[in-house]
Amino acid sequence: MSAALRPLLIVVVLVLALAPFGLPPFAMTLLTEALILGLFAMSLDLMFGYTRLVSFGHAAAYGLGAYASGWLLLHTGMPLLFAVFGAALLTGVVAIGIGWMCTLATGVSFSMLTLAFAQLLYAISFKWTSVTGGSDGLAGIPRTPGPFGFAALTSKIGFYYLVLACLVGAFLLCFALVRSPFGAVLRGIRENEAKTIALGYNTRLYKIAVVAVAYALGGLAGALYAPFAGFANTELLFWLLSGQVLIMVIVGGSGTLVGPILGAAFFMLMEHQLSSWTEAWALYFGLIFIAFVLFAPQGIWGLATGRLQMGRLRRASGP
Amino acid sequence: MSTVAFLLTQVVNALSQSALLFFLGVGLTLIFGLMRIVNFAHGALYMLGAFVGYSLSHWSGNFWIALVVAPVLVGLFGAAFEFTILRRLYRRDAPAFLMVTFGLALVVGEAVRLTWGSDALQVPAPPLLADVIFLLDEPFPLYRLFLVATGIVVAVAIWQFLERSRLGLLIRATSQNADMASALGVDVKRVRSSVFGIGCGLAALGGMLAAPLVTASNGMAATVIIDAFVIVIIGGMGSFLGSLIGALLVGFVQVFGNYYLPDLALAFMYLVMLAILMVRPGGLLGKEA
């Protein structure tokens, strides 16, 4: 990200922070969900865009986070904040195991292993009825206030600010991560893993670490979704969601962190609007993706920054 | 039912399911081997095969005509898609293909719903195969035996095609090294169109043949695409023989697993895949680690 974009991002965050004062209730509902999905897509970008670890099973992170926070909120009376971060932490810890096993393989085999773990979790969510509610899932998940009666985050707007704070925090974390020496090694793995190994790095450890971080943040997104929507169910672990989040990242522009957030918002809003205009929405949705691949290879972020670049060039060369 | 009769019928059942899985998997693996594309639209094309087959057998009143023509039509559609869209993308990386085939899956899926409606449609087995035969006094549908036979015929045909025919040779050469093949004067573009078409046609053949067992329905695509992925990955991406072994393994594990441990039915396939990839990260016959 060029330095010129930084003030722009600050402005965007400010606009988002002011959004509740200007937007009608349903726009806030959509915005909250878009930010949650944005966090989810951004977490995948760490693996996908920066390390070229293509996960076909990122729904595992989202679903695990959602079930964990849902269960904690329903059954332990734990305050919202603790449940959400506890669930994210749990997802990250589980991901160390998943990452350890998946990184035995590379390329498409890695993708398929992530898919296998996600589908196993899906099967577990179906069968472990006493904890997951089986096919019914968990419903009526509350936003428990606390600790010490702290209830500011449980209202609709308060919850929006929690989501926004999580997204901004996660973004800053990812941003710092990819610019650190750690991030340099990740990019090394992306470009040429053999060379990175030859340089003396234990790339597998780096890969496990990035899987853990990506899953923890994906889990955070899921952990926010459960109290946002009030339910967690097997669909949140299904492979379809894994495919969708992959598309969100690509359509937004992988390897940019911001792009996937935009991609997620675009995906969700597009699906929502198209499907209310026409029953045949999937047709147009599909055509949009094909058009994106053909005409906007760098995704939404590429389009946006390309336009900026061009505008700047034009201005520079103008009178 | 005697134990021997039970085992015999279950083995033939497993073979018939393996045949259906093989049609799906071999197309996917051929496409991957040649173009490094993970075709997300494979399930949608399988479904398209079933619906086109439904219409053809309805109009012609003949299952066999439909069985031959439907895969050809879907194959031509696949080749046309390669020719018009995929061809522009070969310089691009994997994400482009993921998204474009994901888009194709949505488009084909919805086109099917718009054309044939939401209700499932009946594709009866041809009268010749509607009967049962008795395996050790147990009634067994002839149609399933026919599936086994078709699976064997198609597997041998593809194998011979890859080994003996000129196009097969070109496919193998291009799969090994596209640049080298191109330098040697192979028309790589045409090879790619053909393989994508053949792969899609095989998926459609699978859909058409599965339709008498499961009817032609809108839900077909979503459930098979993952099966196809698993088969291909178990066998090793890009390996013809691998996809055959993968299909057999998954077919047998599911048929016997569903019987002995029905509680694990959802998980079998993935457990097998995990076990295999843990030992051989590239799949049974895969080259890459």
Next chain:
Amino acid sequence: MSGQFRPSRRAMLKVGLAGAATVAAPAILRLSAEAQAGPIKIGMPLALTGALGSVGQQQKRGAELYAKLQNAKGGILGRPIELLIEDTAGNPANCVRKAQEMVERHNCRLFTGITLSSEALAIVPKLAEWDSIFISSDNGDGRLTAESFVPNFFRANISGPMGTRAVSLYLRTAKLEKFYALGLDYAWGHNSVQVFENEVKKSKKEFLGKVFAPTGTKDYSSYIAKIRQSGADAVFLVMQGDDNNAFLSQSRQYRLPEKVKLLTEIVDLASIRAVGDASLGLIGSSRYSFTYDHPLNNEFVELWKKEHNTVPDTFEGEQWQCMKVFEAGITKAGGIEAGKLRPGLEDIEIESVKGKVHIRKCDHQGVQQGFMVEVVKPAGFDTPIPQVIATFPGASTTPKCNTMTFED
């Protein structure tokens, strides 16, 4: 360089926020006025596409014909009916979002038709917050009127346990002694098979075993082998959609029905058409069938034929009945606000296509007759049809209040 952007950005932000505010303010004023006199909005987040698209489409057609005919008669309380129909593709996340939009943007306070039970279970806990009434037209999950019951939920349709109960009442007098059960491996399948098992044991007949198949199973040969080996006279099926079609097609190919009678919790036309003659001889409970001989049903079937040139299917009839319950409740309450409509609907009794429907107060279940049908192919029909072979009074097929169990 970026400095040049600042003024324009800020200006845009201002315009954006002000614009949003002006859009929002009059909308709120308009909505509160509308609530008393405008159209009666009924929200229907439906699975119009995807694996259960067939069911969602039926619900849509059922509600649309009702709204069309009722609006021609002047609507309800002189207010036109406006259906807000949206596709969820069967995904609860979409369903919650669409329903929320209906509440927050369109000020819709009435819901029906939410296709999947998983979607309904996600919506139900929010009804109080939304101050909305939801009348189910197809959700079979027994929990909705038991553990998951909320005061703003009503069920006009026959539930899964009620269908199962009709089958078991029928079996008490049938010459079948030994039973096996095959259900889909999710809540509905497990609940219904459990009810069936209890009922069989109560009637002193033999229950040999049960097995559950995951949804999306394509090959039923292993399950067919299990059923055959169990030595049962009859197998009770709790299946729907593609799985049901696959099982019926394959069991016919294995000649299973020659040895084992197939009983099912739910018979619908879409499945019968999809599997053709493989459905012949199937006996099961029916939530609604166009073959019920009742004056109101005959009239409905004629209306349907005029509109669609075919006969109505299960959820078209169920949705029609559900709309009639809405109509009666709103008329009695004199409004659509949840606070008025809830007591209006409680204890209401209407005459519908299935005869009397009484919405009981304790768990808001519509008490109605149970029907058993057999799939037959009478002369003059190309495809098989369900024919009513027994009816049971609602008192005997409806479970005890807030439970999934039955007395006697």
